[in-house]
Amino acid sequence: MNNLFEPIKMEPAYRRVAASIESKIMARDLNDGDTLPAETDLARQFQVNRSTVREALRELQSKGLVARREGGKRLFISHPQPADVASGVSRALALHGVTFLEVWEAMMVIEPQAAAIAARKRETAQLDELIELNSRFEALGSDHDQAIATVVQFFRALARCTQNRVLVLAQAPLTRLLSPTLARMIDQVPQARARIVTAQRHLIEAIRARNPDEARNWMEKHIRDFKRGYELAGIELDYRVAI
Amino acid sequence: MNNLFEPIKMEPAYRRVAASIESKIMARDLNDGDTLPAETDLARQFQVNRSTVREALRELQSKGLVARREGGKRLFISHPQPADVASGVSRALALHGVTFLEVWEAMMVIEPQAAAIAARKRETAQLDELIELNSRFEALGSDHDQAIATVVQFFRALARCTQNRVLVLAQAPLTRLLSPTLARMIDQVPQARARIVTAQRHLIEAIRARNPDEARNWMEKHIRDFKRGYELAGIELDYRVAI
């Protein structure tokens, strides 16, 4: 049966301080770039000890709501950077033991559609970036780490072409989780590089021509190819991704 | 010209402590449910002050890597809960001023495909949950908050039908960002509720019959309907979402 009383929650001071600052940020009462008052000042305002304020600040810092400028001392209000958010998501997924197959399936959901949208909305500079990344990938020698980094950058750049920050953020963790296993695949499947170059070329052409269907189809092929590559490389598909 | 030496980065002790514990967790050297040593003990092991350890712990706590059991005192290793991760993502998107249109577009990318996969992979218990949520939504009176919560739960439950944790996590922030504006829409468009019930019924039927195409089509209609509802409610589509 149902309990009559809810457990009362005694939130510690450092959490209340953090929540208070956070709400000011979310309400845009404190804006991006504003400098936060000094710790002693905050301690005075909240009527708590500086240690307590510091613990609250660590929390905000790891949420990405405040940050320190390069080599700087004072804290500034900042907005969570996509890279940080994405790394948090990847960490969570990795810890939950998500398999390669799940990541791949999610990419099959997102990437082809993203490519189609990119074909409709891309801007010239973004197309140039894709072209640049493609030729850089082709020019790379045997440095596999570089190669994988370039492939990942290609995916990210393509996501940016959609002009949709939600899609950019949804996609970032996927490529991040993919890259370690992608390394193994490129190592062991000789023809992988050529196939990637080809797919990228066709994608670029479709996006240049603003042809969504063609872009979607090629992206689908491209992603499907990854799975084929994994199978060829003898990597089990229920391999738990790691970062 | 290029500098010979890179600036060495002097990471503060609390960050090194946090990184050290985090790496132990990521390497599964510390497993889910294990109790963390007491603060004084950690301070002794790392040879730093307890205050320093505490700042490190706050960081891990807000990343969701350690948590405290209900009313407990000791810290335990835990895996980031999807809800926490999703709320971090939504916060980031909201702070970046993402518009309703971007969220909607992302939903158009993810949800129909997710529905198709759900139709292929759902289990019986999950289908029952969808049915339950649908009838609960229909039975609800004029309590709009309850209604929206139920709609959101329906989306989440449908995502779980895909058996894909990546999709679940990718989708969660979207519904979260959608719900505040969804409230406004249901308030102002009288026929909205009936249309939602109908769409959910058709979705359930398609998923029950394991018919991916039908599920995809109905989900597409369903999401498209949201946008129509917004237009009817006179909500501007470049409205910045908030949480």
Place this chain on the structure above:
DNA sequence: GCCGATATTCTGTCGGACAATCCGACTGTC
């Protein structure tokens, strides 16, 4: 106005302290 030296501020870290409270063990009662 620009530049360098100096003073000031602020952070990172430390040590110690104390109340609250959680936990486990122990005890006695029904």
Place this chain on the structure above:
DNA sequence: GACAGTCGGATTGTCCGACAGAATATCGGC
């Protein structure tokens, strides 16, 4: 044996005070 009291140790939340070193502001000189 199940259960309510009691008690002591362990642990957290919070505080205080302190100090070195780095970043920042100030000021005098050109």
